[in-house]
Amino acid sequence: MEQAWFAEGHDSFGLMKQAAWQMAQHIEQLYEQKYLKARASADHKVYRRNACQQRASIWVGKGNNGGDGWLIAYYLQQAGWEVKVIAVGYAAEDLDTDYQVEIANKVDKHDVLSDAKQAQQIALSAKVNYQRFEDSGTNQSELKGINWQADIYIDALFGIGLDRAPEGVYEQAISAFNKVTQSNDALAIAVDIPSGLVASTGQVFERIAIQADVTLCLIARKFGLHTKDGMDYSGSVIDIPLIPTQSSNSAATLVTVAHALNARRQNSYKGSYGHVLVIGGNRIDGSQGMGGAAILSANSVMATGAGKITVACHDAFHGALLTSLPDAMTIDLHDKEGVKTLIKDASVVTIGMGLGRDKKAQALFISYVQAAITEKKPLVIDADGLYHLASLQMSREHPHKHELIAQLRQHSMDHQVCLTPHSGEAARLLDKKINIVEDDRLTAIKQCANTYGGDWVLKGAGSLVLEQRILEQKGSQAHIYVCGVGNAGMATAGMGDVLSGVIAGLLAQKDLEDEARCLHQSVLLHALAGDALVNDTDYYQHNSSLLIGQRGLQAQDMPVAIRHVMQLITNKN
Numbered sequence: 001m002e003q004a005w006f007a008e009g010h011d012s013f014g015l016m017k018q019a020a021w022q023m024a025q026h027i028e029q030l031y032e033q034k035y036l037k038a039r040a041s042a043d044h045k046v047y048r049r050n051a052c053q054q055r056a057s058i059w060v061g062k063g064n065n066g067g068d069g070w071l072i073a074y075y076l077q078q079a080g081w082e083v084k085v086i087a088v089g090y091a092a093e094d095l096d097t098d099y100q101v102e103i104a105n106k107v108d109k110h111d112v113l114s115d116a117k118q119a120q121q122i123a124l125s126a127k128v129n130y131q132r133f134e135d136s137g138t139n140q141s142e143l144k145g146i147n148w149q150a151d152i153y154i155d156a157l158f159g160i161g162l163d164r165a166p167e168g169v170y171e172q173a174i175s176a177f178n179k180v181t182q183s184n185d186a187l188a189i190a191v192d193i194p195s196g197l198v199a200s201t202g203q204v205f206e207r208i209a210i211q212a213d214v215t216l217c218l219i220a221r222k223f224g225l226h227t228k229d230g231m232d233y234s235g236s237v238i239d240i241p242l243i244p245t246q247s248s249n250s251a252a253t254l255v256t257v258a259h260a261l262n263a264r265r266q267n268s269y270k271g272s273y274g275h276v277l278v279i280g281g282n283r284i285d286g287s288q289g290m291g292g293a294a295i296l297s298a299n300s301v302m303a304t305g306a307g308k309i310t311v312a313c314h315d316a317f318h319g320a321l322l323t324s325l326p327d328a329m330t331i332d333l334h335d336k337e338g339v340k341t342l343i344k345d346a347s348v349v350t351i352g353m354g355l356g357r358d359k360k361a362q363a364l365f366i367s368y369v370q371a372a373i374t375e376k377k378p379l380v381i382d383a384d385g386l387y388h389l390a391s392l393q394m395s396r397e398h399p400h401k402h403e404l405i406a407q408l409r410q411h412s413m414d415h416q417v418c419l420t421p422h423s424g425e426a427a428r429l430l431d432k433k434i435n436i437v438e439d440d441r442l443t444a445i446k447q448c449a450n451t452y453g454g455d456w457v458l459k460g461a462g463s464l465v466l467e468q469r470i471l472e473q474k475g476s477q478a479h480i481y482v483c484g485v486g487n488a489g490m491a492t493a494g495m496g497d498v499l500s501g502v503i504a505g506l507l508a509q510k511d512l513e514d515e516a517r518c519l520h521q522s523v524l525l526h527a528l529a530g531d532a533l534v535n536d537t538d539y540y541q542h543n544s545s546l547l548i549g550q551r552g553l554q555a556q557d558m559p560v561a562i563r564h565v566m567q568l569i570t571n572k573n
C-alpha cells in the first residue's frame with residue numbers, strides 16, 4: 001500500500017514525518033490518560049511523577065521504524081518533553097553529528113539520504129539527547145543510563161522489516177526494554193508493531209518481543225497483531241491510517257461485530273428454522289467414549305434457534321443426551337440405513353464430533369458424507385471427521401481416497417461445506433508439522449482450501465476464516481477474515497464442538513440473510529458468546545448471572561451466552 005502511494009509521486013520522507021507527528025499527538029493523549037487522570041485519584045506516586053516534565057525514552061533501531069522513533073523524539077522535544085533516545089545497533093560514528101554532516105555533504109546529488117538517516121539528522125541537529133545501548137554496559141543489572149525513569153517508553157526498534165530472530169544486542173535491548181518498563185510501571189508504546197513480532201504471521205521468535213501496552217499501527221492493521229502471539233504482545237491497537245488505502249489490497253478482513261439478525265416472522269413454525277442432524281458421539285470397544293462432544297454440539301445448535309435436531313450417536317449416550325437436551329430426537333449412530341434416511345430429511349448435516357478414529361468409524365464417515373453429498377446437503381465437518389479426511393488424503397491405496405475428496409470439492413462448489421480444524425488438525429490435513437502451520441496460519445488455511453475445497457476455520461486465538469465466493473465468470477474467489485474477539489478462557493475441551501453446533505444451527509435457519517448464516521458470522525457469534533462470559537463491558541449489557549471469568553469457563557456454559565448474544569444482535573422492530 002505504501003509502495004503504491006509512493007508510485008503516485010508522494011514523498012516517502014513526507015510520510016514518515018506525518019507518521020511521527022501523528023504518533024507524537026497520540027503519545028501526548030496517552031500520557032494524559034494515564035497520568036493526568038490519576039491526579040483526581042489518590043495515587044500520589046503517579047501524581048508526583050506527573051508534577052515534573054513529561055519524559056519519554058525512545059528506543060530506535062536502524063531501519064525506518066527507528067526513523068519514526070528519531071522523529072517522535074524530535075517532535076516530543078519540540079512540545080516540551082524531556083526525551084532520551086536509546087540507539088540500538090549503531091556504531092559510534094553513526095551518531096557522530098560532525099561525521100554524519102560530512103557524509104551527507106558527500107552524498108551524490110542524485111543519491112538521496114535514506115529516510116531513517118534524514119530523521120536521525122533532524123533529531124541530532126535539534127540536540128536530542130541520545131545514548132548507544134551498547135554503551136550501557138553488558139551487566140544487565142546495571143543498565144547504565146537505560147534505567148533512566150521515563151513516563152513513556154517507545155519501541156521503535158523494528159517494524160514490518162523484521163525478517164529474523166532478534167539476536168545479540170537486539171535480544172538484549174528487547175529484554176532490557178521490557179524489564180525497565182515493567183519495573184517503572186510506565187507505558188510501553190510500540191511504533192507500528194511490537195518489535196520481535198512478525199507482522200505477516202503473528203509469530204514471535206523464542207518469546208523475544210516487546211511487551212507493549214499500546215501499539216500505534218501505521219497505514220493498515222497488520223495481520224500479525226491479531227493471530228497467534230499478536231494479541232499477547234500488542235496491547236490495545238490504535239490505527240493511524242495516514243493514507244487512503246483500498247481494502248481490496250488487504251490480506252484479510254478483521255471482524256469484531258456480528259451481522260444483525262432479523263426478527264422471526266410471527267407466521268412461522270419449527271420447519272421454518274431447519275432440521276440439523278448431528279453425527280458423532282461414539283463409544284469404541286468398551287471405552288468411556290465421547291458422547292459429550294455430540295451433546296455439546298447439539299445444545300449449541302438449539303441455542304442458535306434451529307427448529308429441530310436429531311443426534312445420531314452411540315445408543316449408550318441417548319439417555320445422557322436426552323437428560324441434557326430433551327428437545328433432541330435420537331438415532332443409533334451405527335444404524336446406517338436409518339441415519340441415511342435422516343440425512344434426506346435434514347437441512348444441515350454436521351459430522352465428526354467424537355465420531356471415533358477406528359476403521360469402523362471411518363467407514364461410517366465415508367458413507368454418511370457420501371449420502372449428504374448425494375442428497376445435496378450443507379455439511380459441517382469437525383474433529384474426527386477431519387481426521388478421517390486427512391487419512392484418506394494421505395493413504396495411497398484407500399479405494400475411496402480420490403472419490404470422496406473429489407466429490408467433496410465438487411459438492412462445495414454449489415453447497416456450503418464448512419471444515420473447522422485447529423492447528424493440529426490442519427497440520428494433519430496438510431501432512432505438515434504443527435509448527436509449520438502455526439508459523440504461518442494464513443498460508444495454512446489457503447492450502448487447506450486449495451486441497452479440499454469448501455469454507456474453512458483455522459481455530460485458535462484470532463481464528464481465521466476462509467470463505468469461497470462462487471463468481472459467475474471467474475470461478476471462485478477466497479476471502480479471509482480474522483476474528484478479533486474471543487478469549488483464552490475458551491481454550492478448554494469441547495469449545496470446538498460448540499462451534500460446530502453454532503455453524504450448523506445458523507446454516508439451518510434459511511429465514512436469516514446470507515450474511516447472518518455465513519461461516520465468519522458463526523465464528524464471531526461463538527467468540528462473542530465466550531467474551532460475554534468473561535467481560536462486563538456495556539456491549540454485553542452486562543448480565544451478572546452470565547459472568548464466569550476465563551479460568552473455569554466450560555463449553556457447557558456456552559449455550560446460555562450464545563442465546564444472550566443472539567438476542568443482543570437481533571433487530572428489534
Ligand SMILES: NC(=O)C1=CN([C@@H]2O[C@H](COP(=O)(O)OP(=O)(O)OC[C@H]3O[C@@H](n4cnc5c(N)ncnc54)[C@H](O)[C@@H]3O)[C@@H](O)[C@H]2O)[C@@H](O)CC1
Pocket residue numbers: 002012013015016019020061062063064065066068115157158159160161162163164165166167170191192193218
Ligand atoms: N517512509 C517510509 O518508508 C515509512 C516507513 N514507516 C516505518 O518503517 C517501518 C519499516 O521500515 P523498514 O522496512 O526499514 O524495516 P524496520 O525498521 O522494521 O527494520 C529493518 C532493518 O532491520 C533489519 N533486521 C530485520 N530483522 C532483524 C533482526 N532480527 N536483527 C537485526 N536486524 C534485523 C533488516 O534487515 C532491515 O535492515 C514501518 O514498520 C514503519 O514503522 C513509516 O514511517 C511510514 C513511512
Ligand SMILES: Nc1ncnc2c1ncn2[C@@H]1O[C@H](COP(=O)(O)OP(=O)(O)O)[C@@H](O)[C@H]1O
Pocket residue numbers: 383422459460461462463485486487488489490491492493494495496497498499526
Ligand atoms: N486463546 C483463545 N482465544 C480465542 N479463542 C480460543 C482460544 N482458545 C480456543 N479458542 C476457541 O475455542 C475453540 C476450541 O476448539 P477445539 O480446539 O476444537 O476444542 P475441542 O476439540 O476440545 O472442542 C475454537 O473455536 C477456538 O478458536
Ligand SMILES: [K+]
Pocket residue numbers: 065155156157158159190191192193194195
Ligand atoms: K516497533
